[in-house]
Amino acid sequence: xxxxxxxxxxxxxxxxxxxxxxxxxxxxxxxxxxxxxxxxxxxxxxxxxxxxxxxxxxxxxxxxxxxxxxxxxxxxxxxxxxxxxxxxxxxx
Amino acid sequence: xxxxxxxxxxxxxxxxxxxxxxxxxxxxxxxxxxxxxxxxxxxxxxxxxxxxxxxxxxxxxxxxxxxxxxxxxxxxxxxxxxxxxxxxxxxxxxxxxxxxxxxxxxxxxxxxxxxxxxxxxxxxxxxxxxxxxxxxxxxxxxxxxxxxxxxxxxxxxxxxxxxxxxxxxxxxxxxxxxxxxxxxxxxxxxxxxxxxxxxxxxxxxxxxxxxxxxxxxxxxxxxxxxxxxxxxxxxxxxxxxxxxxxxxxxxxxxxxxxxxxxxxxxxxxxxxxxxxxxxxxxxxxxxxxxxxxxxxxxxxxxxxxxxxxxxxxxxxxxxxxxxxxxxxxxxxxxxxxxxxxxx
Numbered sequence: 225x226x227x228x229x230x231x232x233x234x235x236x237x238x239x240x241x242x243x244x245x246x247x248x249x250x251x252x253x254x255x256x257x258x259x260x261x262x263x264x265x266x267x268x269x270x271x272x273x274x275x276x277x278x279x280x281x282x283x284x285x286x287x288x289x290x291x292x293x294x295x296x297x298x299x300x301x302x303x304x305x306x307x308x309x310x311x312x313x314x315x316x
Numbered sequence: 317x318x319x320x321x322x323x324x325x326x327x328x329x330x331x332x333x334x335x336x337x338x339x340x341x342x343x344x345x346x347x348x349x350x351x352x353x354x355x356x357x358x359x360x361x362x363x364x365x366x367x368x369x370x371x372x373x374x375x376x377x378x379x380x381x382x383x384x385x386x387x388x389x390x391x392x393x394x395x396x397x398x399x400x401x402x403x404x405x406x407x408x409x410x411x412x413x414x415x416x417x418x419x420x421x422x423x424x425x426x427x428x429x430x431x432x433x434x435x436x437x438x439x440x441x442x443x444x445x446x447x448x449x450x451x452x453x454x455x456x457x458x459x460x461x462x463x464x465x466x467x468x469x470x471x472x473x474x475x476x477x478x479x480x481x482x483x484x485x486x487x488x489x490x491x492x493x494x495x496x497x498x499x500x501x502x503x504x505x506x507x508x509x510x511x512x513x514x515x516x517x518x519x520x521x522x523x524x525x526x527x528x529x530x531x532x533x534x535x536x537x538x539x540x541x542x543x544x545x546x547x548x549x550x551x552x553x554x555x556x557x558x559x560x561x562x563x564x565x566x567x568x569x570x571x572x573x574x575x576x577x578x579x580x581x582x583x584x585x586x587x588x589x590x591x592x593x594x595x596x597x598x599x600x601x602x603x604x605x606x607x608x609x610x611x612x613x614x615x616x617x618x619x620x621x622x623x624x625x626x627x628x629x630x631x632x633x634x635x636x637x638x639x640x641x642x643x644x645x646x647x648x649x650x651x652x653x654x655x656x657x658x659x
Contacts (some may be wrong), residue, residue: 231438233455238445245445245448245452259465259466262465262477264536265475265477265539266473266535268469270472272370302472303495306489309473310540310543
């Protein structure tokens with residue numbers, strides 16, 4: 225009987241772990257989808273290595289072109305950088 | 317003479333008298349004996365009826381006892397019969413129980429075998445889960461990088477996307493004087509039709525834009541155009557007194573309500589989101605494996621996209637659509653609302 229209870233507890237534990245894992249995977253998928261949406265709308269892949277600069281790549285699938293951009297926050301305001309990037313996005 | 321003649325007679329009579337007296341005494345004794353005997357007999361006879369009466373009473377009592385005994389006998393016989401029947405039933409029951417015990421023994425054996433099998437399955441699943449959980453832990457860094465990338469879009473490009481009833485896009489860095497001012501619009505895709513649920517501020521030519529969107533299915537381009545329109549609106553200073561949205565069947569102004577499952581029935585149709593799912597992995601890989609040359613990687617990405625676009629439309633549309641309908645995870649990245657900023 226104890227053995228059966230032990231198995232039942234294990235089964236419930238596995239169910240809970242499965243549920244948590246599925247939820248986590250679902251959350252991850254949603255996050256990835258969200259990232260995909262940002263990338264598709266902006267056509268930009270950010271370069272997160274450059275912490276001191278704002279840099280990345282504008283990808284134009286239709287023209288098969290990848291354009292690198294890089295801005296120095298010390299020389300431009302965030303607003304200007306944003307405008308400049310969006311301008312590049314819309315002109316690509 | 318006369319006396320002499322009477323003498324013999326007298327003597328004879330005397331003798332006769334003596335004889336008679338003797339006879340009388342004997343008879344008297346006999347009579348006494350008879351009387352005594354008769355009396356004894358009478359006493360004896362007198363006792364008989366009483367004895368008979370007593371015997372009759374005893375007989376009646378005995379008869380009553382006999383009837384009681386007979387009744388008792390009948391009862392006992394009935395009890396005996398019932399007990400015999402019960403005994404038979406118990407014997408049958410015992411036989412059935414024995415058969416049941418045997419059956420249960422067999423069942424126990426089967427269940428034991430199943431238990432062992434299930435224990436093995438549980439053990440295997442536990443190990444598999446542990447492997448998956450370990451892999452998940454290792455993926456935390458990857459997830460953090462994705463979040464970092466999303467925050468980059470929020471911070472640098474002033475773009476926020478959140479799911480719910482439709483997808484809400486919010487821009488800031490539109491108005492140079494008020495960079496934090498937010499310009500949101502919510503678009504929903506259902507039954508192969510895009511519907512604008514909300515747009516603040518309303519734009520003059522939004523009806524044409526939505527028609528164009530439904531015609532071309534170019535959601536991403538539409539979002540970029542919307543930003544340009546917001547910016548034009550801000551530059552012209554028309555935002556506060558912008559004209560209301562034109563009424564159209566594909567446009568409504570209801571506020572977006574957050575719902576996880578409401579849009580899952582939406583048909584993927586020709587939705588442009590569909591081709592994005594395949595890109596996600598590559599994009600994520602790029603973010604994680606930064607040592608790879610981004611330029612080279614992007615070139616591969618573009619080529620892959622060009623050759624696989626059509627097939628991805630079919631195979632990945634549903635997942636992407638679901639994520640766009642309810643990506644709650646993004647809501648945590650969302651910053652203050654427009655009204656909060658204004659305050």
